[in-house]
Amino acid sequence: xxxxxxxxxxxxxxxxxxNIVIEGAAIAYRKQPQRSFLFFGDEKKIGPLLDAxxxxxxxxxxxxxxxxxPGNEKPSLALRRGKNTSMRLAIEAVKDGKAxxxxxxxxxxxxxxxxxxxxxxxxxxxxxxxxxxxxNVHHDVVMLDLGANVYxxxxxxxxxxxxxDAYARAVLGIEKPKIGLLNIGSEDMKGHEEVxxxxxxxxxxxNLLNFxxxxxxxxxxxGEVDVVVTDGFSGNIALKSSEGVAMFFYRQLxxxxxxxxxxxxxxxxxxxxxxxxxxxxDPRRYNGAMFLGLNGIAVKSHGGADGKAFANAIKVAYELxxxxxxxxxxQELNRLAPLMVTGVEHLFADIDHSEFANT
Amino acid sequence: xxxxxxxxxxxxxxxxxxNIVIEGAAIAYRKQPQRSFLFFGDEKKIGPLLDAxxxxxxxxxxxxxxxxxPGNEKPSLALRRGKNTSMRLAIEAVKDGKAxxxxxxxxxxxxxxxxxxxxxxxxxxxxxxxxxxxxNVHHDVVMLDLGANVYxxxxxxxxxxxxxDAYARAVLGIEKPKIGLLNIGSEDMKGHEEVxxxxxxxxxxxNLLNFxxxxxxxxxxxGEVDVVVTDGFSGNIALKSSEGVAMFFYRQLxxxxxxxxxxxxxxxxxxxxxxxxxxxxDPRRYNGAMFLGLNGIAVKSHGGADGKAFANAIKVAYELxxxxxxxxxxQELNRLAPLMVTGVEHLFADIDHSEFANT
Numbered sequence: 001x002x003x004x005x006x007x008x009x010x011x012x013x014x015x016x017x018x019n020i021v022i023e024g025a026a027i028a029y030r031k032q033p034q035r036s037f038l039f040f041g042d043e044k045k046i047g048p049l050l051d052a053x054x055x056x057x058x059x060x061x062x063x064x065x066x067x068x069x070p071g072n073e074k075p076s077l078a079l080r081r082g083k084n085t086s087m088r089l090a091i092e093a094v095k096d097g098k099a100x101x102x103x104x105x106x107x108x109x110x111x112x113x114x115x116x117x118x119x120x121x122x123x124x125x126x127x128x129x130x131x132x133x134x135x136n137v138h139h140d141v142v143m144l145d146l147g148a149n150v151y152x153x154x155x156x157x158x159x160x161x162x163x164x165d166a167y168a169r170a171v172l173g174i175e176k177p178k179i180g181l182l183n184i185g186s187e188d189m190k191g192h193e194e195v196x197x198x199x200x201x202x203x204x205x206x207n208l209l210n211f212x213x214x215x216x217x218x219x220x221x222x223g224e225v226d227v228v229v230t231d232g233f234s235g236n237i238a239l240k241s242s243e244g245v246a247m248f249f250y251r252q253l254x255x256x257x258x259x260x261x262x263x264x265x266x267x268x269x270x271x272x273x274x275x276x277x278x279x280x281x282d283p284r285r286y287n288g289a290m291f292l293g294l295n296g297i298a299v300k301s302h303g304g305a306d307g308k309a310f311a312n313a314i315k316v317a318y319e320l321x322x323x324x325x326x327x328x329x330x331q332e333l334n335r336l337a338p339l340m341v342t343g344v345e346h347l348f349a350d351i352d353h354s355e356f357a358n359t
Numbered sequence: 360x361x362x363x364x365x366x367x368x369x370x371x372x373x374x375x376x377x378n379i380v381i382e383g384a385a386i387a388y389r390k391q392p393q394r395s396f397l398f399f400g401d402e403k404k405i406g407p408l409l410d411a412x413x414x415x416x417x418x419x420x421x422x423x424x425x426x427x428x429p430g431n432e433k434p435s436l437a438l439r440r441g442k443n444t445s446m447r448l449a450i451e452a453v454k455d456g457k458a459x460x461x462x463x464x465x466x467x468x469x470x471x472x473x474x475x476x477x478x479x480x481x482x483x484x485x486x487x488x489x490x491x492x493x494x495n496v497h498h499d500v501v502m503l504d505l506g507a508n509v510y511x512x513x514x515x516x517x518x519x520x521x522x523x524d525a526y527a528r529a530v531l532g533i534e535k536p537k538i539g540l541l542n543i544g545s546e547d548m549k550g551h552e553e554v555x556x557x558x559x560x561x562x563x564x565x566n567l568l569n570f571x572x573x574x575x576x577x578x579x580x581x582g583e584v585d586v587v588v589t590d591g592f593s594g595n596i597a598l599k600s601s602e603g604v605a606m607f608f609y610r611q612l613x614x615x616x617x618x619x620x621x622x623x624x625x626x627x628x629x630x631x632x633x634x635x636x637x638x639x640x641d642p643r644r645y646n647g648a649m650f651l652g653l654n655g656i657a658v659k660s661h662g663g664a665d666g667k668a669f670a671n672a673i674k675v676a677y678e679l680x681x682x683x684x685x686x687x688x689x690q691e692l693n694r695l696a697p698l699m700v701t702g703v704e705h706l707f708a709d710i711d712h713s714e715f716a717n718t
Contacts, residue, residue: 238597
């Protein structure tokens with residue numbers, strides 16, 4: 001059930017703002033014309049773009065500001081001097097109850113830092129994480145963290161696991177999500193201390209969570225897993241590597257089809273099949289990552305997103321709002337309270353530190 | 360120039376050994392019939408398989424042993440009690456001057472631990488790394504470490520950089536390989552201490568190495584980089600994620616083509632184009648990862664390799680042997696000695712630890 005409040009949008013974030021932002025909103029609006037929007041940014045730029053979409057224009061309010069967060073600005077600097085930026089004002093509108101959630105394609109670090117400062121973390125959560133959806137042969141998979149944290153200890157990985165669990169239940173509608181810890185081997189002895197420690201905790205909580213153990217990189221797309229839990233460094237690398245390969249593959253396919261008359265003819269004959277493939281593997285369909293663990297809904301779009309991709313980030317935001325994802329996470333935190341107060345130290349006792357690093 | 364010595368092969372390693380091992384050797388032998396092989400393993404199983412390939416049989420010697428390293432055995436255990444295993448004997452044959460290099464599809468951790476113990480590391484190298492080849496839109500890319508080490512400090516990452524440099528020069532024939540450090544953002548302020556520390560060292564060595572800075576996951580396949588340097592945890596996850604997406608994409612393509620008459624017709628018409636695509640993206644073409652930094656050539660095949668993939672691992676081994684890759688690494692270590700003795704600590708001075716983790 002969508003909220004009646006408008007969605008708050010940082011119209012100045014991303015490589016092609018505000019054009020693709022308005023274009024994306026127009027696409028999203030055409031699909032769900034009951035939506036409304038609060039755009040933060042330069043009125044002189046946003047206004048004329050909205051004129052091209054009268055329906056969207058009627059459902060939109062522009063809040064003018066000259067300032068925006070540059071794409072490469074340090075988050076600490078953006079926090080200090082970014083009080084009147086489109087990003088900051090867009091987040092505050094949610095905090096002030098004027099909007100149901102916020103979407104930005106701007107500087108990820110600044111967006112996370114500001115969201116964390118303004119929304120605060122949910123009770124019981126140490127660190128927020130960035131969660132996204134990846135395609136899998138069976139269904140969609142939730143993966144987190146995608147880059148909010150470069151280091152994560154065992155306890156934090158467990159928090160990611162339960163936030164991912166709540167996300168998969170609330171948004172993907174999976175009753176008992178299968179949770180896997182990303183590692184470099186499926187045997188228990190592999191991996192570094194943090195993942196082995198997290199596995200020990202999650203294994204003890206098998207009555208609370210459906211923890212299936214370690215998964216490897218290829219299980220993200222080919223495995224029997226619904227939630228892939230990892231630290232932000234590995235998660236970001238897995239995500240970007242996957243996007244790179246998808247783009248590489250698609251380009252190779254196009255080259256193969258364009259390099260001969262037979263290929264061109266085949267393409268014409270099977271255009272719907274190629275289109276179906278494109279839809280299935282198009283990274284734009286997966287654009288829109290949520291900052292999980294905050295007391296407010298913030299969705300990050302790729303900085304290089306086009307209108308179609310930005311429209312998907314808006315769709316993700318509305319799904320999260322409609323699913324009351326943060327309420328579900330809070331309920332999940334209560335349900336899993338026994339897991340979160342477990343002392344971590346004694347669980348490390350059975351890890352043999354003398355073992356080879358790569359075993 | 361290939362060595363006249365035979366290649367040492369662990370015939371019992373991998374999920375489908377010894378069948379795919381002999382099948383792979385037969386494929387490799389057909390392409391280069393001047394090669395010879397030393398197979399270690401169960402004579403009763405290897406013998407009948409060789410009978411099917413008289414040419415290969417004439418170029419092969421079987422060294423019988425009943426023992427082999429189980430795929431899930433802890434490396435420490437394999438080291439202690441694996442003295443008569445096919446893997447151990449195959450490695451020792453190289454050490455004893457009876458073979459030019461060794462190939463195994465067996466237990467990665469055990470193969471690395473045994474190779475390290477028997478070959479020893481090259482002078483100046485702290486930790487060996489696993490290096491492999493990945494496809495890129497421009498050319499092939501060397502990536503390391505792919506899983507030998509779960510943690511790597513700044514100095515170790517720099518050692519990987521120079522080993523990767525030597526590999527790219529010796530095997531890929533690139534004069535000044537462009538070296539990138541895998542990170543979660545291209546701005547200098549991003550990433551964790553280890554990668555930022557390594558970047559500081561490598562930047563100071565710009566007269567010795569062509570360091571291009573940080574690269575992200577999608578640069579592996581789409582970027583302007585020849586050598587991608589990372590720790591074994593992230594590297595393994597990047598590799599496996601990429602393989603997963605490639606398989607996913609290929610299956611989706613097949614499904615799209617098979618799900619309609621138009622698709623089937625298109626496939627028939629453009630079969631050569633599809634075949635060309637398959638060859639370009641087939642992970643088997645990239646099978647065969649080298650243990651870099653050891654005083655001996657050891658190549659690891661995927662455990663699940665088929666004959667064609669195993670043949671590629673043999674090809675990789677012969678390329679490395681022919682290129683004298685270890686001699687080149689030693690020369691590179693001498694050339695880069697100034698880099699390796701640089702104190703690391705003072706280079707950390709300019710890192711702002713108070714900065715947000717994800718900035």
